[in-house]
Amino acid sequence: MKKRHTLAMWAMACCAAIGTPNVALSQELSPTATSEVYDFSGFVDVQLMELFYNAHVDGRKYPTEEEFRAKGILPSDIAFIRSHVRKAQIMDRGDRIVPNTYEKRDLWMNIPMSTGKDGAVGQPSTNFADDVFSMWNYTNLFGSWNHSFFSAPGAWVDAAHKNGTNIMSGIKFFESWTPGIGAGEWMNIITAKNSDGTFKYVKPMINCLMFFGSDGINYNWEDSGYGDPDIIAFHKALHKEAAACGFDNFQLGIYTSASGLNAGNVNSLFGNEEGRTAHTMLNYAASDFSYQMANSVRIAENAMGTSEGLYAGVWIVSMDRSWTRLNADEDSKRCGVCLWGEHNTSRFWSYNSGADAYDAQSNYQALLERAFSGGNRNPLNRPAISNTGNNWEKEGDKLPLSTFAGLATWIPERSAIQGNLPFATYFNLGNGDRYNYKGKKTAGSWYNMSNQDRVPTYRWLVTQAGTETVSTDIQPEFSHDDAYTGGSCLKLTGKATSAGTDIVLFKTNLTASSTGAYASVAVKSGKEGSNETNLYVILKKKDGSWVEAPIGTTTSKNWEEKKIDLSGIAQGDVIERIGLRVKGSDENYKLYVGKLEINDNVKTVPSNITDLMVEVKEETKTTLSIKANWLVDKTAEDRADWDLLYNDEANIDHFEILYKNGEEGRVSEIARTTQWAVYVGDITFESVDDQPFIGVRAVSTDLKTYSPVEWVEITRAAQDALPNKEVNTYGISQMDPNCEGADIARQQRYVTDFTTTGATENITYHADGPQADGTQYVNATDMILKVEQGQQVTLTIKCADFSDGLKYCFAGGWMDLDGSGTFQPDPIEDNPAAGERLFRVGNLRAPTPEFQTTGITHTFTVPADACPGKSRLRIVFSDAWFEGSFLPTGLHAKGFSIDFGVEITGDNEPRPLPADNHDQGIADEPDGLDDVVSIEKVNSEVSSFYVANDMINFQNVDNAWIYNVNGGIVKYLTNPSSVSIADLANGVYIVRMQNNNVIRSGKFIK
The missing domain is CATH 2.60.40.1930 (Macroglobulin (MG2) domain)
Known part of the structure; x- marks a missing residue:
């Protein structure tokens, strides 16, 4: 069962406070606010299967909202599990950068996300110093190792899908030495049959995955139970049902103790002429890659005509492994590769270090780059393959994994950037110590993987201009030093030369479907006055020619956005590469790039936002934290039966979260997401008299057309009921x-x-x-x-x-x-x-x-x-x-x-304060606000309750839900004025109250 840590801790603190009157709670809150952001206690795999089974019996693909609510699962939490981002299709890898790799070889990263298990792990938060995995450009399958089935965060699914990566909904453990870890209940799910002999939960499971939008299930199956005939048949039936539903990328992964396929296990672990059973990771031999790769490939191909879905696994507690086995012969090359470790945090995240959070974030991306692109962070300049000396930690002057050959030695890079223009990136990794809009701060610390941009195909492909000859003159890197819009940017440092250096960023197959192609590039030199950027946008066309367009000069030390005409790109032209070129004369070149957009005159209108619901979380006299979810006014197409509307079906690229003080207040963008939900913490008011409005609008796939803003007013609680915001510049x-x-x-x-x-x-x-x-x-x-x-x-x-x-x-x-x-x-x-x-x-x-x-x-x-x-x-x-x-x-x-x-x-001269090089002042209002009429919903009353004589008395409440400390719903009320709690057991309860489009929460002890 999943735990609601925040509520449990609150309950402990309450008990302590009750026993000792002078003990205060760790954090004072408004009576109608809560520090608890998420409640995923209802996301229990076997219970979800029952919900979806009952819906199936009733002729539906998914439960009703009321059925979800009865299990304590609210739309506001469902929205953070669902993904509305269609998995992008990977382009042909025939022109891979390392030609002697096997084109179809895939990588399975069977690792966790963030730190911990289940619950809010990996969900949007204010914790900037969190895991932003970004090497989707080599990853075919991501394991979501630290989440149970059907509970992986939708934000991570969004990030994976943008880059064409399949991502598991979670993992189930079957281990011979830990009997009973979910095995009994789940075995009942697997083996239960209908009266006609078909498996009871095949359709419900596929329906569940298709409803939430993730791509499969993952087993850590180290006993031999997967060989049971019913289990084999169940897994085959899942694949057949997925195919019948058009769920073509359904994945069923099995991490197994078997180190190779043989005649006895190939059907249970892989499949046969009757169809696919699983995607299998062959377990290591003595903590290393299996010796049986080549033979396993031949057995797989004999059984199914393919070895795709067969992976050789290795435990990355150490990177000193027998990497030479991966290319031992042509048969071994056709075996995929799976890196796994560990149960609660990935080895990349746990081995990473830094002097502070910023340094750790920089080191993390560099560590990922050395692991994937090779120790020199350039797939064309990889160290020689070595089975030893691949150290996770710094040794003297040697950086971690600096001698590693890199996974690019065996795995071809992947790109899913195709279709029609436009294309854009802000080089967002999915987090920031502040949220910037066009260079200026609009909100505080944030973490949200759904705001991660599509990652560069090549990390980093740096060459002499116009060649494939490696150059080290310019070093690109992701940086949180600054940001144009979001929390990070691209930083270029090194030496600018007259010959020039190319940074080829993206492999694409993008067509200019309209006239007027242009590039928009945001740059920052940090230098006063007029300075040449020495930067050019470079585009490779399908005919092999390159278009070079200069960015020009900056006129200040702040961020500047340049719009550049791309006269060399005509309607119908296909762009195959997008990059940057540095050329000039500068021994100490340094430039930040915060936006790179290639667009044309195409125009597409997005669907409208509807049913915006805003939940008040932490609230003080001067700050507000909110959790919001919404719907889109468009009928689903590809997954209509599962009510899963893809953003692209609604012509939506992403959503902008807006804030204003009062109906006529100045508007600022405070977040972006591709989910239909968002969490924004610590929105800071100008004064205690602020009248906060939260708005959401959709941004078109043309990146310049917007839906009307759906605004909701958040009526403030009474000032005397609100605590002062503790000023803590040191961070938690x-x-x-x-x-x-x-x-x-x-x-x-x-x-x-x-x-x-x-x-x-x-x-x-x-x-x-x-x-x-x-x-x-x-x-x-x-x-x-x-x-x-x-x-x-x-x-x-x-x-x-x-x-x-x-x-x-x-x-x-x-x-x-x-x-x-x-x-x-x-x-x-x-x-x-x-x-x-x-x-x-x-x-x-x-x-x-x-x-x-x-x-x-x-x-x-x-x-x-x-x-x-x-x-x-x-x-x-x-x-x-x-x-x-x-x-x-x-x-x-x-x-x-x-x-x-x-x-x-003391009287000595103090050391100087550290320089703040961010742009100062008030951010611009978002573009396009005058193009459409916005919709405003005013919430004039604050919902509240009080308890007296075993009765809860409500004020200004349309709907209310009462939960116990374990997250179970005990009462659901419509238009309540009061309700008896005499039947409730003694304990801590949480009450959620909806008034119009605003939800508030309170807690009481019986």
Whole structure:
């Protein structure tokens, strides 16, 4: 069963508060607001099968909204699981960049997304420092390893589908040494039959997948149960039903303990003349690739005439594997490749590290690039194949995986960018520490994989201009240093030469279906005055000729968007490559590219938004967090029976989320998505008197035509009921509630004692037990450490002594020394002394017992240029097996963090504040607002309730739902004025109230 971590933690905190009147909840909320964003407790695979079976018996392909609601599944949560992005079709790979690869060889990335299992893992959030996997350009199949069946986030499905990648809905574990993990209930699903002998749940399962929009199911099946005749027949029946429904990319993956196919298992693991059974990952032999690849390929081809869907698996706990086996002979080349690991977080994400969240994000993309494109981050310049020395972690000057040959050595690149113009990218990875619109900030930290742009086909194909000769003069990379629209951009650095350097970004098959082809490119040099960009858009036409168009000059240090006529592209021309060229004379070339659009005069009108529903989440006097979902005014076509309308059927490319203060207020774009739902956290008001309106509009596939904005007013709760927003520029430092082992960490992993000596005024902190609210964060900023510039201070930390305590963590301390209200990374390459990390101790993937026995002591000197005034000291512990989560801000793994106040005194000149190179000022209003008439829905009353004498009394409520702490619905009410709760058991309950198009939530204890 899935857990509702936020509500469970709230319940624990409530109980603590009830027992100890002076204990406050970790976060005050308005009585009609909640910090709980998602509730996926109803997404239990066997229960969903029953829902879809009952619908099937009733002659329908999917349950009604009322049937979903009866199981505690609301439209607002369904919308975050569904994907309305059609899986794009992969183009022919005949002209692959590495010609000696096998054209049809595929890669299965059988890894998790984000960190943890199920629940909100991978869903949109405000946690910028999260996993944005981006190597879809080599990936045929993504495993969604850390989600149960039918619960993978729709945002990740969107990202995969844009790039032509199949993605699983989740995984089921069948292991001989862990009997009963879902096996019993699911075996009943598999083997149940109708009276006519057909399988009861074949049609419901295919209907469920087609309704939600993901591409299949994934088994970790390490016992031999897959060989049961009924199971084989069930899996064959799934494939036949999928084919009958036009579900041509249905995937059924089996990770198996078998290291090869043979006459005895080929039908159960792969198929025979009667049809496909599964897509199978041959398990490793001694943690390495199977020796039986070639023979397995021959057996598969004899059985089904193809080896497509057969993968050789390897556990990537180490990258020192027998890579040479993959090309041992021509038969082995026809076997796909599957990389797997691990159950809760991918090895790429867990092995990644950085001095801060920005550094970690940059390192993560570079690590992915070295793994896929090779250690030099260029598929034309790959290191030699080696079975050893492929290190996950930095060794001396050698970056992680810098000697690895790269998966491009065996797997051809993939592209799905075809059809008619336009094409556009903002180089968004799907996250940002701020949301920018045309270079200026409109919202705060965000994470949403559905806003990830289609990724470059070649990461990175850099050559001498007009050739296929490798060049290292210009280094491209994704960067979160800045963004034009969204959260990231492309950064080009290096040396501009007169001969020129090409960065070939996208393989395409795009037709100019209209006249007037042009490019729109947003660039930023960061230099004042007029400066030549030395940048050109380059396009390769089908006839082999190249079109080169100059970007020209920038006139300021800020973002500028240039529209360039592409006279070399005529109506009917086909574009096969899109890239950039740098040429000129600049030894220290640096340029940001935030938008690259190729368009023409085509015009297409998108369908309208309808039924916009906005849920109030966290609400303070000056901020608001919202979760919204909507519908589109168009009938589904390809999946009409499943009510799944693809965005492209409605001429929709994406949706824009807008905000304004009052009916006549200035409009700003605060988010984008391809889902029919969005979460936006911490929308900041201009004043406490703001009148917030949330709007959504559809953007056409022509990228320049818009639907009317559907606006909904959010009437504010009474100001005296709203808490003040805590100003915390340092960011959160809390345990990821979804990480494995979180429950044990809450009991055993905490600091008991923290003391200092040598300061002007020292502090002594002591705790007798764990933090009650479950966040693993203690705000002790009311305890002030007073220090002077140049003063030497010794701190001592002692942790609770438990068997699974903080000894299994790293520990580090940071102090704000420049007065910026942030923690700067340490070391900084150009100025190591400017870093703010005081210490780091602990052993990688090993315990540090002294954390719990003797405690640790560290002496540091307050820098002579430390900025006088208020500051902060942060101590962070984070699991030593996940180095990437060891950061001063964000969510750590199974750790603990605590903040203390600091006051610094002294007369020395303080160090300068870090420069903010972002564009300043108020963002432009979005384009096209005057082109259509918007629709405004005013919500004049705030819904609320109070409990008295075992009765809930409602005000301004159209519909209400009451849930228990486990997420089960206990009452559904229409137009309620009051209802008795005498029949409810004692406990914590949540009440959701709808008034017009706004939903609010409250909690009560009986």
